[in-house]
Amino acid sequence: DAKTTQPPSMDCAEGRAANLPCNHSTISGNEYVYWYRQIHSQGPQYIIHGLKNNETNEMASLIITEDRKSSTLILPHATLRDTAVYYCIVRSLSGNTPLVFGKGTRLSVIA
């Protein structure tokens, strides 16, 4: 699975959009980008995934660059409850190996 690089931490004002970047320059053609988050003392929670088109669900939007070497997770109106560690992971859809979590980005939403 391709390696990802994320900033270790970010702050965001409550009510504003939180934009979390991820670099995955070695991504291959059949690999998807997945985002998970982990709120303190809880298990990681799936957020969204995508291949090359932008994706949106009730939690977030995922913007993937045309060359697929980077992506951005957008939380459109961050709340205090969005304070968490966010993990960007790249892997193939058919892969049978477990997910490997890096260190992620610690997002702090500030009132």
Place this chain on the structure above:
Amino acid sequence: DVKVTQSSRYLVKRTGEKVFLECVQDMDHENMFWYRQDPGLGLRLIYFSYDVKMKEKGDIPEGYSVSREKKERFSLILESASTNQTSMYLCASRDQGQSSGNTIYFGEGSWLTVV
């Protein structure tokens, strides 16, 4: 909604005790996983299972074993608990359906303290 349930949220055990951590998922997923999470080390994979009665070692299997007798249940066993096994343990299961995108679902975690 997919539910992954870990039987115990908080446990305190003595050194040398045998410890069972139970995990049940209700979505008929074939793949299940056990991770531990420690400050500064992230999530590390202990064992995983592709199907009933199958198991594979992860990155840190030493001191652990697993059991998968039924599809919905994956147990982690600490044969003789030691203080360096104090950690948060996370169980997960994976939906390999194409439409779901191979998504992994986690339980709430079990905080184990070995004294």
